[in-house]
Amino acid sequence: xxxxxxxxxEHENRPKGLLRRYVFxxxxxVIGIQFLFxxxxxxxxxxxxxxxxxxxxxxxxxxxxxxxxxxxxEQGGQITPEFYTVLFTMHGTIMIFFxxxxxxxxxxxxxxxxxxxxxxxxxxxxxxxxxxxxxWPAFAxxxxxFLAPGHGPAAGWTAYPPLSVIYEAAPGSHxxxxxxxxxxxxxxxxxxxxxxxxxxxxxxxxxxxxxxxRMPMTIWTLLVTAILxxxxxxxxxxxxxxxxxxxLVGTSxxxxxxIAVNSNDYSGAWGQPLLWQHLFWFYSHPxxxxxxxxxxxMVSDIICCFARKPLFxxxxxxxxxxxIAVLSFVVWGHHMFVSGMSPYLGMAFMISTxxxxxxxxxxxxxxxxxxxxxxIHFTTSMLFCISFIVMFVxxxxxxxxxxxxxxxxxxxxxHYIVAHFHYVLFAGTIMAVFGCIYFWFPKxxxxxxHELLGKVHFVLTxxxxxxxxxxxxxxxxxxxxxxxADPYGEAFAHLQPLNQFITYSALxxxxxxxxxxxxFVFSLCWGRxxxxxxxxxxxxxxxxxxxxxxxxxxxxxNVICGPHEYSDPECEHDFRPQGVVx
Amino acid sequence: xxxxxxxxxxxxxxxxxxIYVGSAFNVGPLESTWMPPAMSEHAHQIDHxxxxxxxxxxxxxxxxxxxxxxxxxxxxxNKPAKFVRGHVGLELGWxxxxxxxxxxxxxxxxxxWRTNKMERPVETPxxxxxxxxxxxxxxYPGPDGLLATADDLYSINRLVVPVNRQVVLELxxxxxxxSFSVPKLRLKQDIVPGTVHRVWFRPTQIxxxxxxxxxxxxxxxxxxxxxxxIVSPDEYERWIGELRATTSGEGQ
Numbered sequence: 087x088x089x090x091x092x093x094x095x096e097h098e099n100r101p102k103g104l105l106r107r108y109v110f111x112x113x114x115x116v117i118g119i120q121f122l123f124x125x126x127x128x129x130x131x132x133x134x135x136x137x138x139x140x141x142x143x144x145x146x147x148x149x150x151x152x153x154x155x156x157x158x159x160e161q162g163g164q165i166t167p168e169f170y171t172v173l174f175t176m177h178g179t180i181m182i183f184f185x186x187x188x189x190x191x192x193x194x195x196x197x198x199x200x201x202x203x204x205x206x207x208x209x210x211x212x213x214x215x216x217x218x219x220x221x222w223p224a225f226a227x228x229x230x231x232f233l234a235p236g237h238g239p240a241a242g243w244t245a246y247p248p249l250s251v252i253y254e255a256a257p258g259s260h261x262x263x264x265x266x267x268x269x270x271x272x273x274x275x276x277x278x279x280x281x282x283x284x285x286x287x288x289x290x291x292x293x294x295x296x297x298x299x300r301m302p303m304t305i306w307t308l309l310v311t312a313i314l315x316x317x318x319x320x321x322x323x324x325x326x327x328x329x330x331x332x333x334l335v336g337t338s339x340x341x342x343x344x345i346a347v348n349s350n351d352y353s354g355a356w357g358q359p360l361l362w363q364h365l366f367w368f369y370s371h372p373x374x375x376x377x378x379x380x381x382x383x384m385v386s387d388i389i390c391c392f393a394r395k396p397l398f399x400x401x402x403x404x405x406x407x408x409x410i411a412v413l414s415f416v417v418w419g420h421h422m423f424v425s426g427m428s429p430y431l432g433m434a435f436m437i438s439t440x441x442x443x444x445x446x447x448x449x450x451x452x453x454x455x456x457x458x459x460x461x462i463h464f465t466t467s468m469l470f471c472i473s474f475i476v477m478f479v480x481x482x483x484x485x486x487x488x489x490x491x492x493x494x495x496x497x498x499x500x501h502y503i504v505a506h507f508h509y510v511l512f513a514g515t516i517m518a519v520f521g522c523i524y525f526w527f528p529k530x531x532x533x534x535x536h537e538l539l540g541k542v543h544f545v546l547t548x549x550x551x552x553x554x555x556x557x558x559x560x561x562x563x564x565x566x567x568x569x570x571a572d573p574y575g576e577a578f579a580h581l582q583p584l585n586q587f588i589t590y591s592a593l594x595x596x597x598x599x600x601x602x603x604x605x606f607v608f609s610l611c612w613g614r615x616x617x618x619x620x621x622x623x624x625x626x627x628x629x630x631x632x633x634x635x636x637x638x639x640x641x642x643x644n645v646i647c648g649p650h651e652y653s654d655p656e657c658e659h660d661f662r663p664q665g666v667v668x
Numbered sequence: 669x670x671x672x673x674x675x676x677x678x679x680x681x682x683x684x685x686x687i688y689v690g691s692a693f694n695v696g697p698l699e700s701t702w703m704p705p706a707m708s709e710h711a712h713q714i715d716h717x718x719x720x721x722x723x724x725x726x727x728x729x730x731x732x733x734x735x736x737x738x739x740x741x742x743x744x745x746n747k748p749a750k751f752v753r754g755h756v757g758l759e760l761g762w763x764x765x766x767x768x769x770x771x772x773x774x775x776x777x778x779x780x781w782r783t784n785k786m787e788r789p790v791e792t793p794x795x796x797x798x799x800x801x802x803x804x805x806x807x808y809p810g811p812d813g814l815l816a817t818a819d820d821l822y823s824i825n826r827l828v829v830p831v832n833r834q835v836v837l838e839l840x841x842x843x844x845x846x847s848f849s850v851p852k853l854r855l856k857q858d859i860v861p862g863t864v865h866r867v868w869f870r871p872t873q874i875x876x877x878x879x880x881x882x883x884x885x886x887x888x889x890x891x892x893x894x895x896x897x898i899v900s901p902d903e904y905e906r907w908i909g910e911l912r913a914t915t916s917g918e919g920q
Contacts, residue, residue, distance in 0.1 A: 168887040242884045248861060249844040249886060255801070256886045342862025347843040348801070359845060359860050393743075399754040402763075424847065424856045426865050429785035433778065440774040444767055451762040454735050459750035462743040464673050472736070476677050479732050480684065483725040486773070492780040493718050496703070496854040499847065499882040545676070552680055560691055560701040563718070565851030567882055570890035577851070577878040580700050653749040660748060 110219070112211035113636055117218050118197030119530060122523075124221065125189040126606075129516075132180040137596055138165065138173045144582070144589035146572040168257050170571040171240035172232075178243030179266070180228070183273045186515055187373070188221065190380040191280055191315070194522060195308050197530065198384075199284055201627035202302050204293025204645065204665060206637045209286040217279035220272050227269035234261035242569060244366060247340035247359050251332045254348040267330050274323050277315050284312035293626065293665065295645035299404070300664070302625050302649040303397065306404050307383025310411045314372045314379075317415075322369035325362060332357070363425055367418035375414045377511060378478075379407060381518035382449060385471045388525050389453060390650040391623045392468035393460025394660055397650045399452045406445035406452075413442040423491045424498050432491045439489035446482050450475060461653070461660075465621075466540030470521030473548050474514055481509030484559065499569070502562020508555045517547070520602070527606075528620050532632045533613030539605045546598040553591035557584050624664050625649050641667050674740035681733030685726050692722075704852050707877065707898065708869045711854040713780045720776070724769065789868045793838040794829055796820075799846035799859050802888035804879060808911060821911040825894040827879065830904040831871050839865040847883035850896055858883050871898040 101107050108116060141150055142165045149155075154163035165173070196214065200207050208214045232238045236257035241250035249255045250263055288309045292301070301309075331337040338355035340362045345352050390397050397403060419427060419435030453475050462468070484506040488494050497503065520543075527535050566581055567573050574582060619628035624647075630639050643665025651662035690698040706712050796807040796815050806827045810819030815838065829835045839848050841861040848867065849856040852875075857867045881892035899907065 166887075167890060171884070171887055171889070240887065246845055246884070249884065252844070255844050342860070345841075345843050345861045357862075359862070394749040396751065396753045398752065399759050402754070402759050425858045426860045426863055429781065432785065433781055436777070436781065437774045440770050441767075443770055444763070447766045448759075448763055450732060451758075454732065454739060455755075455758065457736065457739040458742075459752070460739070460743060461745060461747060461749040462670070462740060463745070464669060469673065472673075472677060472740075476680055476733070476736065479729060480680070483729060486725065486770075487718075487721050490717060490721065490773070490777050492714050492777055492784065493721065495856050496714055496718075496851070498856055499849070548676065548680075552683070556684060556687065560687070560698070563703050564701055565704050567849075567880060569884045570880075571887075572890045573880075575878060575880075575893060577704070577880075583697075584701065653751045655748075655751055 110215060112207070112215045114196045114200050114208045114211070114214060115530070115634065115638075117214055118193050118195075120218055121188050121192035121196060121221075122530075124225070125185050125193060128180055128184040128225075129189075132177055132185055133596055133599070135173050135177040135180065137592060139170070139177060140589040140592045141165070142170055142173075142571060143573075144586040146574065165571075167571040168240065169237065171242075171256070171569070172238035174569055175239050175242050176228075176232070179239075179270075181511070182243060182373070182377070183270060184221075184225070184228070186377045186511055187273075187277065189519055190377065190515070191277065191284070191308065191311060192218070192221075194304075194380060194384065194519075194526075195280065195284055195312075197526070198304055198627065199287055199308060200291070201529075201630070201634060201638055202305050202625055203288060203291060203296055204626045204639065204642050205287060205291040206639070206642075208283050209290055210283050213279050213283050217276045217283070220276040220279070224269045224272035224276065227265045227272070231262045231265035231269065234265055236260045236262050239263045239266040244370075245329070245362075247329065247332065247357075247362050248342065248345065248347070248352075251329060251340055252347050252350075252352065253333075254350045264330065264333055267326050267333075271323065271326050271330075274319050274326070278319050278323075281312040281315040281319070284308055285316065288312075293642050293645050295665075296626075297645075299401065300645055300648050303383040303386035303400075303403060303407075304380070304625075305383070307379040307407055310407050311376050311379050314376055314411055314414065318369040318372045321365055325365035325369070328365075329362065360422075360425060360427065363422055364418070367421045368415075371418040371421065372411075372414045374507075374510070375410055378515055379410065381474065381515045381522075382407070382478075384522045384525075385474050385518050386453070386456075387623075387625065387649065388467055388471045388521060389456055389475075390652060391525075391621050392463045392465055392471075393457050394463075394652040395456055395460040395650070396648070396652060397452070398455035398458075399448075400648065400650070402448060403452050406448045409445040410442065413438060413445070417442055420489060420491075420494070423494045436489060436491040440486065443482060443486050443489070446478075450479055450482070465524070466535070466537055466544055467521045467524035469541065469544045470517050470524065473544070474518040474521065477509055477513035477517060477551075480556075481506060481514055484509065496565070497562055499567055500562040501558040501566050501568055504568050505555050505558035505562055508558070513551050513555060517551075520544075520547075523606075525621070526627075527609065527613075528616030529627055529632050529634070531610055531613070532616050533609055534616050534620065535609040535613060536605050539601060543598060543601040543605065546601070547595060550591050550595035550598060554588055554595055557588050560584065561588075619663075622659070622661050624651050624661050626665050629663055629665055629667075643667050670740055670743060674737050677740065678733050678737040681729045685730060688722060688726065692719075703854075705873075706852065706854065707873045707875065708853045708855075708871050710784050710869050711852065712872075713784070714854040717777050717780060721773065724773070788866065789834055789836055791834050791836050791868075793836045793866070795827065795837055797827070797837050797839045797848060797859075798842060799839070799848065799881065799885075799892075800842035801844065801886050802881070802892040804881075804892070804894040806894075808908060811912070821908070821915045823911060826897065827894060828897045828899055828904060828907045829871065830901045831874050831898050833901075834868060834870050836866060836868045839867060844885050845883050846881045846885050846892070849880050849882035850877055851880070852877045853896075856882055874898050874900060 149163035341355035
């Protein structure tokens with residue numbers, strides 16, 4: 087486990103030239119920041135798409151103000167039903183594959199892993215660079231998909247065949263869907279390169295004394311996430327290739343026997359559409375944990391720092407992360423309770439899904455116990471992290487409801503699902519990501535973000551996100567469906583005022599994020615200078631300058647204790663740094 | 669300042685519980701935001717599960733919210749934090765108790781799923797439902813009394829079934845995946861092309877219900893709706909008679 091290669095040589099080998107230092111860099115810190123900037127940009131685009139969806143649901147078929155006239159000139163400023171399907175397909179795809187997964191594993195994973203384990207860089211720096219630069223062709227293909235015939239893929243982010251496979255089934259099923267598949271194929275390869283790199287780095291390159299059970303929770307969760315990716319991504323890749331083959335070379339893995347779409351006969355086919363759903367969810371359910379576990383890990387480390395307490399139950403926390411990971415492989419069928427899969431399987435998946443709430447619950451109780459009796463500093467970062475816990479409880483509990491196959495029969499494909507996963511992914515992960523940005527910004531850029539502006543951003547986001555997502559639970563159990571351009575009819579007409587309230591809240595929430603962008607950009611240039619360890623935190627990344635030099639550490643520290651040694655009465659200060667430099 | 673943050677974080681769980689109570693009891697602006705009226709036995713069973721679950725979830729939400737509230741209020745910047753690493757008893761407690769609750773929840777609901785999904789009824793189907801972009805076609809047995817024969821009677825976008833009788837439907841799709849969903853029956857079944865699915869229910873009230881497609885099936889997905897009329901047995905016979913008069917064996 088010791089670092090075996092000669093560190094000093096690497097340290098002096100700082101690449102010359104702007105292009106090699108900041109663009110095609112092999113430095114994990116630069117790559118992490120590149121991931122951060124790209125994902126934040128995509129978050130803006132994904133958010134705007136969401137506002138388009140909300141506009142249509144609040145005021146169906148009415149002219150969109152300001153932007154409508156040039157976006158939808160042919161339809162007189164309205165969103166068409168075709169474009170509406172593109173909106174939610176692209177919103178989901180972008181937020182999941184270009185924002186949440188790469189911001190956690192790509193941005194924070196890259197930036198934090200070597201620093202937190204006391205390494206000078208990743209095990210495979212070139213592979214690391216490649217994993218970022220593979221994202222760019224993926225970005226380009228996704229943008230091209232918007233311009234392809236049909237103006238964007240329109241089969242939902244889940245891309246269920248035959249809708250996604252047969253050209254005649256939807257306007258977006260022409261070239262756009264092919265570009266979508268190719269784009270995700272590249273994202274998958276990028277994630278795979280990252281995952282291999284993270285696993286190798288964490289197992290091989292930890293500083294002397296950093297045993298597995300002295301690792302920060304951030305590292306534990308990133309390790310488990312990388313293992314999840316390594317085991318599930320091949321399945322997604324295979325499924326994507328099979329769908330591509332169905333579309334391009336005339337196979338029929340997913341095209342069923344004798345169907346006719348828009349009077350085009352597909353009688354030669356002999357496939358099974360449900361196979362896609364099994365393969366897709368075999369990746370995409372573990373992916374849900376790929377999208378939350380690193381947030382849980384980072385939140386664990388940050389609340390310890392600002393509560394000035396060791397993490398309550400460190401080992402149970404590690405074991406619960408492992409339990410979540412193992413169980414996540416056997417719960418995918420809960421996405422398919424009403425799919426036509428055998429009801430006997432439905433029963434099995436109901437039980438496994440109900441049980442996965444257990445390790446998540448253990449984590450919540452341990453966080454609460456960590457806060458209990460702490461000396462809590464309400465920094466902006468801490469506020470976001472505490473809100474993560476509160477919001478995750480709501481998202482987790484609605485998950486227990488949805489685990490029930492019987493109740494899910496009513497709630498499936500309604501806005502209850504939308505509420506549930508936005509509580510986990512937006513109110514949970516993205517709020518945690520904000521907390522992490524406020525926390526590690528000083529390390530990344532050597533300057534602090536503005537605290538007061540940050541707190542205003544926090545309060546407004548917290549209130550507006552709850553106003554946006556909580557009412558969706560009510561819409562959902564009223565039977566209000568997702569993915570419908572105009573769901574009202576007679577049965578749901580009374581829900582329109584509630585939808586308008588949600589849209590107003592979403593607009594506020596979108597506008598509030600401008601505060602964050604302003605804070606981010608201004609702090610980059612004029613923020614208060616950060617010292618080496620401004621939060622008086624224990625972990626290794628705070629034992630080097632802010633920002634750290636190329637090669638991270640002047641001398642690699644020796645690790646002497648666990649990651650959360652706060653307020654030990656035997657210690658002179660209220661924290662004990664994890665490492666000492668000999 | 670800690671008061672402000674503690675109250676802010678408590679406000680959300682409290683608001684959640686208040687909104688849910690308001691919705692369940694149809695208070696003011698939250699009127700008709702609960703489950704739609706239940707019109708079959710199956711729907712009543714699901715509503716029962718939904719209510720029991722909500723009670724338990726509300727307790728968990730309230731308890732965690734209050735614990736966090738107290739933890740935030742008790743903090744004092746002038747006092748050092750307690751140096752504790754964990755507690756075996758507590759860990760065991762909050763592992764075993766939730767495990768018991770979750771096992772209870774799984775067992776409590778299992779029977780509903782078994783009776784409604786795993787035990788297929790013996791009755792022959794009342795009608796065939798064929799979904800395609802973007803309409804619902806309903807076929808009834810013709811004079812020969814058999815489904816899927818040349819003399820089937822058909823109706824587009826209107827399905828009529830008798831009340832208080834086990835209704836079995838046979839579902840299939842001509843093109844992509846659709847989903848036969850009737851919110852007031854709490855019924856939802858995806859229709860995978862190439863597969864014939866069965867659903868069954870026993871309606872308990874007379875009325876017109878909305879059938880919606882719940883699985884994205886293309887640009888016209890939102891418009892794929894039909895009416896399910898639950899009628900008295902007499903009315904049902906009259907409807908079949910009318911169908912016989914208007915369709916003359918043009919079915920599949």
